[in-house]
Structure formats: C-alpha cells, structure tokens
Amino acid sequence: MKRYGMGWPVFHRVTTGFCRQVIVLLFGMAGLGLGGVALADDFREGMALYDSGRYAEAFEFIRKAAEADNPDAQYRLSSMYWHGRGVDANYEAAFLWVRRSAFQDHVKAAYALSDMYRKGIVDDDSYQAYYWFRRAAELDMENGRLAMALMYYRGTVTEKNVDKALKWFHKAAEDGNVTALTMLGIMYENGEQVEKDEAMALALFTEAAGKDVEKLTYRKAALESRSEAQYHLGRMIKEGRGGVAADNDIALSWYRKAAEGGNRAAQARLDAQRALPGKE
Template sequence: MAQSYEEAVRWYRRGAILGNATCQCNLGYMYQYGKGVPQSDKAAVGWYRKSSDLGNENGKMRLGYMYRFGRGVPQSYRKALELFEEAAEKNNPDAMRNIGWMYESGKGVDVSYETAAGWYRRGAELGDASCMDSLGLLYLHGKGVPQSDKMAVEWFTRSAKNGNQYGQRDLGHMYESGKGVIRDLKEAVHWYQMSADQGNVTAKGRLGAMRRADRP
C-alpha cells in the first residue's frame, strides 16, 4: 500500500477527537514535521499537550522537546525538564537521554556529570543507542564516571551495533587511535563508513583523511 500521510492524519484525527492519547501524540508529530498537514508548531503543541494531559509518555516527551527548543511555546528548560522527568517515570528512554543532556550541559540545572551518567545508563539499559554513545563519551573523558577507554569502547560498540551513527563514528575513532582496543585501521574504516553512510560529516572527514594518508 502506497504511503499516504493525508490518510494517516485522517485516522489519527478521528482517534484524537475521541480522546485517544496515542493518536493525539501522533497527530502532533504530523503537524510538527508537516506530514499530511501544513507544518505548525502551535498545532503540534496543542495535540502534544492533550496527549500529555492524559498521561501519555510520548506526548510528555515531545511536549518537553518543544519547550526545550522553544517551538510553539516560550522556551523553558525548567518546563522541559519537568515533562522529561514525568516521561522518564514511565521508562521513556528518549526522555532519559534528554535529561542526561540537560545535566551534562547545565541547561536549566547545575552541571552534574554523575547525574547525567545515571540517566544515560538508565536509557542505555532500555536499549537506547544514543544513550549508549553518550555514556561511552563520559567514560572516554572521565566525566561522572572513572575514566576508562575499555568501557568507552564497550558502550560505543553497543551503540554502533544498534545502528547509531555517532556510536559508529566514535567506535571508528577508538580503532583508529588504538584506545581501549588494538589499533586496527581496517576496522576503523568499517565503522567510519557505516557512520558516513548515514550522513555523518565527521566520519566522512576521517575517511577522506585516511584515504589521503594511504596515497603514495
């Protein structure tokens, strides 16, 4: 069946009007990204809020995202964090990743690498590949956790094998530099290529540099 965003919107709207929180969240997503409807952050926020008010974890997470970036609402890290925490209570790994980022970067809260690591770990244990990569970076730089190249490689590997372009890029770097693993340029190229195939600019740059270095 051919994909039809307009048809999806029609069904989401029917469910949303009947009070289905998942349909409300999905309809908000369609408005946020202009799929099957004119793009409208304001409309997206309206539907995310209805979904959130009904306790939907994804509605809360997406509404928090809108507050984080000030899309359709006044920008507020405090409100974003509040919504992310509510979603995280329902084991939403996207929310956990956002909370980790806020503590790591000091947005709306005091910087706490230890707290960031805790949230990234929770998300990683739920299978979130971005949390795996973020936790690996904390191990690489010894922020909030004991510095460990070996642990960094472990989390980058898990992230990379779950298809995350940043985990693939970072794992490529570890193989290129020989940090936490035996240096293996062939393996580095493999992971850089995987990342580059997803559009990662840094990985593309490293591939180019390695190929130039191989020229006689």
C-alpha cells in the first residue's frame, strides 16, 4: 500500500425495487427504538471526545455507531483511519468506511470516495472517480454545480473541457454562487472560451462582490472568492473599464473590502497608493 502526502480528501445508490424499500423501512423502524437512540448517543459522545482531542476514546464510540450504519459516523471513522487518529493509520479501512457512507448518500463521503479512486487509494478507477464525483455534486445543493464546473475547468476527475465548465459555471451563477460569478467574470474579462465582454465581467464582479457569505457551508472559500471579485471590481473601476467612468475613490473602497477579506493583490494596491506623496 502506497502512502500519499495528502490531506483528507474533501470533495447513486442503486435501488432494487420494492424489496429494498421494505428492508430500508424495517431497518428505519428498528432504529427508532431504544437501540437507535443509544447509537445516536454513541456518535454524539464520540464526537464530543473527538472535538476535545481524545481520539482513542472517541474511536470506540464512533466505531460502534458506524457499525450500526450511521453515515456520519462512517465518514468520521474513515477520516480517523486516514489520519491515524485514535487508531493506526489504515488506508484500506478508510476506503471501506467512506464507501459505506457514500452509499448512504453522504455528500462529503461521496466526494472523498471520488478522490480516493482518482488518486489510486486501494483502487485506481477513473470511471468510479467520475461517478462518485457526479453523485456528490447531485447531492450537494449548495456547491454541486460549482463542483462540476471546476472539475471540467481543471480536468481533475475527467478530461479538461472548458466548454462544459462554462455551462456549469453559468448554472452555478444562476444559483448565486459567488465563486461561479467570480470565475465567469474573469472568463468574460479575458475572453476565455467566450466573446470578451468587459461590461458583463463588471456586472458579474459587482454581483459577487456584494454577496453575503456568512451562513454558507463553505464560508472560507466563498469569502476568498468574494474578496477576489471585490479586487477585480475595484481594478476595473480604477481603470474605467466595463462602461463606467474611472473613479479612484470608489476603487480604493473596493480594494479595502477585498483586503479585509485577505486578498493580497488588493492589499498591495492599497500599499502602493499609500506610498504616493500626499496620498492616504
């Protein structure tokens, strides 16, 4: 088994008709009894121990819940095997547990399973990598369309295809996804796979720059994208592009917002402005 210098990968169950539905129903009813409550308590107790860094103690509680088919516990147990937290690192066990979780439509597990197939953890299977990535994207209501766009744009799980990426970026942008809006703005500004349109780019950057990202699941990534959009918006306004008059003061206000979000390019512009004689 090869070891890989990588972090924990982040990232359709096939139905078999009426019989499967009956089995699922019966197991679901069984889970409503005292045993189901106890197993839920096991996972909660395990996660409390895990969050406090007591991994060895957490492992037993989480393992018990995972063996009872709790998909969250299965995903966490896979992560523990992957990192060697509370148990010896074991990539085969990590693979098996994340696969069980993914088959229960756990979004993060499906992304992780796709990544494992792509990187050849246990099995190298490009079809399974694509299948599970696509399934994860279908389940991921917040970022699924963006995930598909980035997959095609970067060529990570399948061959790079900017045309398909563009279509998915548009779909994600229709949902108001800040990263998709920012990426589209860059593509329209540069004329990448689309006719160059600075007015469209400016509009996309403007929409992305004003998005509220505080309650999003992937807040950090969205904040970075919003900050990038704010930087590009400030840059275009400073240069008077996209059909607007050049306005240094408005540009600086956007640079400040971008810099507050951690954008280094915006901070560099502010530093350069301050270095000018008689400027801020």
